[in-house]
Amino acid sequence: MSDSIDPGGEPVEDLKPEDMAPPAVSADRPVMESPPPAEPQAPTIRWVYRHALPVRLAHWINVLCLPILIMSGLQIFNAHPALYLGERSDRDRPILSLDTAFTDSGGIRGITTVFGHSFDTTGWLGASSDSDGRIHRRGFPAWATLPSHQWLAMGRRWHFFFAWLFVINGLLFGLYSFLSRHFDRDLVPFPKDLRGIGRAVRDHLLFRHPKGDEAARYNVLQKIAYTGVVFVLGPLIILTGMTMSPRMDAAFPWLLDLFGGRQSARTIHFIVCFAFVGFIGVHLFMVAVSGLWNNFRSMVVGRYRIAEIGVARHDQETN
Amino acid sequence: MIKKRIDRRRFMIRAAQAAGFLLLAGCDKLSQSEWFPRLLGSAEGLTRGVQRIVTPRKAMAREYDEADRSAVFPTNGNIDPKNPDYQVLAKNNFTGWKLTISGLVERPAEFSLSELRLLPSRTQITRHDCVEGWSAIAKWKGVPLSEILNRVRPLPAARYVVFHCADPDEIGRNYYESIDFDDANHPQTILAYEINDQVLPIAHGAPIRLRLERQLGYKMAKYVMRIELVDSIDSIAGGNGGYWEDQGYEWYAGI
Known part of the structure; x- marks a missing residue:
């Protein structure tokens, strides 16, 4: 054996x-x-x-908050799916970008560029299918974002509400754990x-x-x-x-x-x-x-x- | 034995996937409901209250050096208002344009562009943060809003400063925005008529746009035509205090 x-x-x-x-x-x-x-x-x-008990409560509140924060965060990220260094977003110099390219034949491709290296990530990053099955331009795919379709205002609502819950929970956990x-x-x-x-x-x-x-x-x-x-x-x-x-x-x-x-x-x-x-x-x-x-x-x-x-x-x- | 475990593993993965889809669908359903977004929106008041408490009264947004400016300052939202009256004004270099200040003020007033340029001005190199996530830095010159408010003398009942704009969207709703007096009297809150030492171009909101350096870009109304002081924003357009606010964005855009 x-x-x-x-x-x-x-x-x-x-x-x-x-x-x-x-x-x-x-x-x-x-x-x-x-x-x-x-x-x-x-x-x-x-x-x-x-x-x-306080540790268990804090744990399960985190279980609720973290997936929501991560997925609503990706929703917010999708509004401008590129990352930069410094104070500004110089559009010609992102360190990461999830772009969409349109092919001559009318197709749509997802192109991920990291530090100048580009990869075809169609279906995952840059372009992926929505609930209607058609491929759309979007940074992270619908299954990874909250709400699933592009809706920045609602993503922000989820994010900031649960961010407060996460922060208050973290502070209470910190206080308890210290005392x-x-x-x-x-x-x-x-x-x-x-x-x-x-x-x-x-x-x-x-x-x-x-x-x-x-x-x-x-x-x-x-x-x-x-x-x-x-x-x-x-x-x-x-x-x-x-x-x-x-x-x-x-x-x-x-x-x-x-x-x-x-x-x-x-x-x-x-x-x-x-x-x-x-x-x-x-x-x-x-x-x-x-x-x-x-x-x-x-x-x-x-x-x-x-x-x-x-x-x-x-x-x-x-x- | 191993086969059984693989089956179980596959079952667990399927179950997790199904649960995930159900949860996502449930969250989407909640987002569509009446009450849940309102509950989520309660965080806005908390954010606003806490940010106000922790911010020193006259805390200034960072001001940058000339060299920090963006090579290209992106234009966003409406960049050429489809409004015949506005287009006539633009054709005449805004010579016929007048900024009207009305509502809850002692002395309603009008200012032409050249009159605004004669008022004390402020120049600031600041960072513009869009709700989408990007940032750009530019130099702005304009008249502090407080200079204008001091001249028209707000009545004690006035609680908000509302900016009515010239740019309509595709279905004819005009852009507008509103701020409270804490922000209206902040020294960096200016009505800008220059960007990077140039006359404000149409794409950036000519003849004047609001600069509100401690909030996000959508608060900074372009193409401002009329300023109105009010005690409530409930009866203006969608009742949420701004064009984007009527579409679910926060009125307080400090984050």
């Missing part, structure tokens, strides 16, 4: 909490096929309270964590996930990812968004200096948006492969199930 170390295969099954006990015999030896049937040891099931010491206890990596980073990367690549007590808290890669989102991506997306506001630029001119101009801020806003998309993708993947229902349950009701065997814990510690 060699597929037990195949990333795409067995571990998904292995990591369902019900199956956790046998592998726990040794975390360092993942090839754990056919645990000795003679071993009568039953796993001890323990429940830990993994996520406090409850959620930040320093659970989120910010300890020096000890950082020393284990190489092993953590290897374990992740091999789809070995922490077990026992280790699973009850965030591992170092989780800590880095979450602190990155909370302390880097979050503030960046808000500050670059504010820099696009002419009124905020009058109130806080340093914003323009911080990001190198309004159009640079817009470009960074766009890049950070896709960093969020990347985070969400990896996050969902990790949630799915490290015990989907256990993770899901813990984020809904807080309780997280840990299966362990006394001997196994002992083994791990002496390793």
Whole structure:
């Protein structure tokens, strides 16, 4: 059964909490096929309270806000699907543009240009089919924007309403996490964590996930990812968004200096948006492969199930 | 076993796709409703209130150097008003043009273009931010709106300054805009008659256009013919205080 170390295969099954006990015999030896049937040891099931209510609430509000913000943001981007550096939009010098070209035969092509290199992206970027099935000129396709057809005014309404919800939610989460010491206890990596980073990367690549007590808290890669989102991506997306506001630029001119101009801020806003998309993708993947229902349950009701065997814990510690 | 997992995976992907389409369709439906966009629009008041609180009273939009100006300042919206009266004025270099200021003022007045040019002026190199997302920088010269307001003396009941414009759209609705007195009295709020040291061309709103440097481009009405001071914008055109506002854009365009 060699597929037990195949990333795409067995571990998904292995990591369902019900199956956790046998592998726990040794975390360092993942090839754990056919645990000795003679071993009568039953796993001890323990429940830990993994996520406090404010954390869960903040999480699900983000789940609501982020897809709406990303998709309404792409709707707004589609009104002028090009990015620039500096203060101005010099139309002849975008660093990224999603253009539409019309062929002699009356066809329509989507042309994406990045740093002067052009690609035909018909169907995806620059030109894609609407709900009527015909290909139209548009930056991002209809399925990626909110509303789905071109409607800047409505996209802005969605964006700014949910931006406020996202910001207020973030501020409340920040306040709670600071006061409850959620930040320093659970989120910010300890020096000890950082020393284990190489092993953590290897374990992740091999789809070995922490077990026992280790699973009850965030591992170092989780800590880095979450602190990155909370302390880097979050503030960046808000500050670059504010820099696009002419009124905020009058109130806080340093914003323009911080990001190198309004159009640079817009470009960074766009890049950070896709960093969020990347985070969400990896996050969902990790949630799915490290015990989907256990993770899901813990984020809904807080309780997280840990299966362990006394001997196994002992083994791990002496390793 | 593996087959089963693939089936399950395919099922999950299909289910996620179906859920996605349903959600998108649901959001589109909400956008079409009466109440939901109004709920979303409540954020505008919050934005306006908070931005006002955090902005120092006379905070100025950044002013740039000559070298920062855009090589080409894009023209947008109407660039050649299809209005016979306007076209006659344009043919005569706006010599017959008069800016009327009326409504809730003590002394209604009219100013010809040469009279406006004799009033104190302000020159500023500022960044124009379009609601579409692009920015362009140009040098503008014009008469501060406050100079004109001081001359006509607004009545205490006046709450908005409304700009009536010469440019109609394809179905005959005229462009108009409105601002409050916080913005009207801001030193950078000017009625511009020059761009980049040239007489304002028709494509940019000749003979005068509003510059409102702390809001987005659509607030900066071109082809201004008449200024009216009012206590309410409810009864003007669509009742939302501006041409684009009547089509769902925010009245407060500070972001």
